[in-house]
Amino acid sequence: MAEHRIFAMPFASVYPHYVTKVERKGRTVAELHEVITWLTGYDEAGIAAAVADDRSFRTFFADAPAMHPAAVSISGMICGIRVEEIEDPLMQQIRWMDKLVDELAKGKPMAKVLRWEVPAAS
Template identity: 55%
Template sequence: MTKHKIYTMSFSSVYPHYVAKAEKKGRTKTEVDEIISWLTGYSQEELEAQLEKQTDFETFFASAPELNPSRALIKGVICGVRVEDIEEPTMQEIRYMDKLIDELAKGKAMEKILRKNN
């Protein structure tokens, strides 16, 4: 089976789109970085190193220091697919991130995006 194309794309090539989507809706790069850190466990320095190395998505998630256990609370539809029903682990992680960035762009409060008080 061939890998999905996004697995081999560099995370740094998509990251500016996450930031642009957030900023277009009045949110910030800092909030995008906070979401990524919450989801993956990367510190700001580690995230910047991954961006600089142009790490691909598959490696980005495989190398994540600590995937947040609360990410299982992320529910909903992204690209027409329910994120909780995605069986392939790497694709599910990518879609979790997409969902969180969508929630940010839609104006959701950070504490809700980061699944606090759940």
């Protein structure tokens, strides 16, 4: 079976679409970077390098400093597919990113986007 073409697509070719999507909905690039950092562990310099050097999505995720352990809690639909049911690990990581960017653009509070646990009231 042929590899999905998005795996070889440069992260830099999709990144501007993420920026446009969140800014169009009143969110900031700083918030987008917070989401990317939370998911992948890349800092500002790492994100800038990934955009500048045209690394593929495969390399972007393979070189991610630290995928967040709570990423497995990302659920819901993206492109008509439930992200928690995606079997290919790389495709799931890509769709996790898409899902987080969608949630940010839809105006969800950052605490919900980043899956922060809110302690129960006593």
